[in-house]
Amino acid sequence: xxxxxxxxxxxxxxxxxxxxxxxxxxxxxxxxxxxxxxxxxxxxxxxxxxxxxxxxxxxxxxxxxxxxxxxxxxxxxxxxxxxxxxxxxxxxxxxxxxxxxxxxxxxxxxxxxxxxxxxxxxxxxxxxxxxxxxxxxxxxxxxxxxxxx
Amino acid sequence: xxxxxxxxxxxxxxxxxxxxxxxxxxxxxxxxxxxxxxxxxxxxxxxxxxxxxxxxxxxxxxxxxxxxxxxxxxxxxxxxxxxxxxxxxxxxxxxxxxxxxxxxxxxxxxxxxxxxxxxxxxxxxxxxxxxxxxxxxxxxxxxxxxxxx
DNA sequence: GGTAATAGTGGGTAATAGTGGGTAATTGTG
DNA sequence: CACAATTACCCACTATTACCCACTATTACC
Numbered sequence: 571x572x573x574x575x576x577x578x579x580x581x582x583x584x585x586x587x588x589x590x591x592x593x594x595x596x597x598x599x600x601x602x603x604x605x606x607x608x609x610x611x612x613x614x615x616x617x618x619x620x621x622x623x624x625x626x627x628x629x630x631x632x633x634x635x636x637x638x639x640x641x642x643x644x645x646x647x648x649x650x651x652x653x654x655x656x657x658x659x660x661x662x663x664x665x666x667x668x669x670x671x672x673x674x675x676x677x678x679x680x681x682x683x684x685x686x687x688x689x690x691x692x693x694x695x696x697x698x699x700x701x702x703x704x705x706x707x708x709x710x711x712x713x714x715x716x717x718x719x
Numbered sequence: 720x721x722x723x724x725x726x727x728x729x730x731x732x733x734x735x736x737x738x739x740x741x742x743x744x745x746x747x748x749x750x751x752x753x754x755x756x757x758x759x760x761x762x763x764x765x766x767x768x769x770x771x772x773x774x775x776x777x778x779x780x781x782x783x784x785x786x787x788x789x790x791x792x793x794x795x796x797x798x799x800x801x802x803x804x805x806x807x808x809x810x811x812x813x814x815x816x817x818x819x820x821x822x823x824x825x826x827x828x829x830x831x832x833x834x835x836x837x838x839x840x841x842x843x844x845x846x847x848x849x850x851x852x853x854x855x856x857x858x859x860x861x862x863x864x865x866x867x868x
Numbered sequence: 869g870g871t872a873a874t875a876g877t878g879g880g881t882a883a884t885a886g887t888g889g890g891t892a893a894t895t896g897t898g
Numbered sequence: 899c900a901c902a903a904t905t906a907c908c909c910a911c912t913a914t915t916a917c918c919c920a921c922t923a924t925t926a927c928c
Binding site: 729730732733734736738740741809810811 | 884885886887888889
Binding site: 585658659664 | 916917918
């Protein structure tokens with residue numbers, strides 16, 4: 571599994587392009603073929619998966635039954651935000667305007683590595699998200715990681 | 720499996736033609752032979768399947784028992800809306816007026832990729848559909864995909 | 869510490885995707 | 899059989915995208 575980590579301040583140019591940090595590029599598998607899937611993330615951000623990771627998600631999706639109403643709703647709302655993007659010769663991808671609008675991104679972004687995916691946030695939105703949490707870092711760690719690591 | 724995704728704002732011209740977005744065309748298999756089947760979708764939209772995907776649906780339909788009344792009803796209502804459409808030299812297909820009327824489409828449309836099919840919506844109808852859902856994106860994801868993605 | 873390599877950023881130009889419409893062929897109708 | 903109406907086929911325009919080149923600041927290396 572590609573494990574992305576770290577936090578980077580980058581910028582988006584007038585054509586909607588964003589560089590993928592070299593520290594993240596170097597642990598992308600060759601089978602991802604320089605291709606990513608950009609989609610709406612949970613909370614107000616953009617999520618970017620290398621192709622090989624995305625295919626795991628597609629496998630899960632293919633088990634849904636499109637003759638069921640709730641499955642259809644999820645297929646639609648989940649897939650409508652997604653799009654394939656290939657690295658250009660400068661190691662950038664283009665993010666669709668719909669996603670930039672959703673995430674409230676203007677020109678500066680915060681890129682963070684979150685395990686199997688990369689997230690792109692508007693800097694202010696990210697601060698706001700962190701500050702909106704009532705519980706601190708240590709408290710959440712204890713809840714989520716439970717009995718220890 | 721051809722996995723269509725993404726959301727596009729397109730228009731229908733005075734002859735009822737609609738372009739198939741290039742991002743969707745490029746993951747259509749050659750055995751689909753530039754042919755699609757357009758039919759009535761679930762909810763207020765038009766569903767478009769590449770020929771090879773449609774054949775899977777036909778297989779499912781053929782497993783129905785036409786000696787049962789309910790099966791007959793479904794066969795009829797499902798198939799009566801369907802028609803083959805081939806791409807023209809500009810990568811467009813013509814949508815029958817019956818379908819456009821059903822979906823309430825005037826001239827602007829929202830095209831969304833939903834896995835094995837492409838859906839065409841009237842923009843307002845699509846917003847209405849999304850807004851009519853009581854649960855948000857994150858909540859539905861958790862329900863349908865279980866423990867998270 | 870100085871120099872070379874490279875990561876991140878910006879922008880110009882050619883290709884092409886999306887859109888619109890004209891004319892010929894086809895269909896079906898009176 | 900002639901006509902109207904629809905459909906198929908072709909050509910043309912425009913906005914977007916893909917591809918390429920260029921610059922600067924940081925990082926790696928000797």
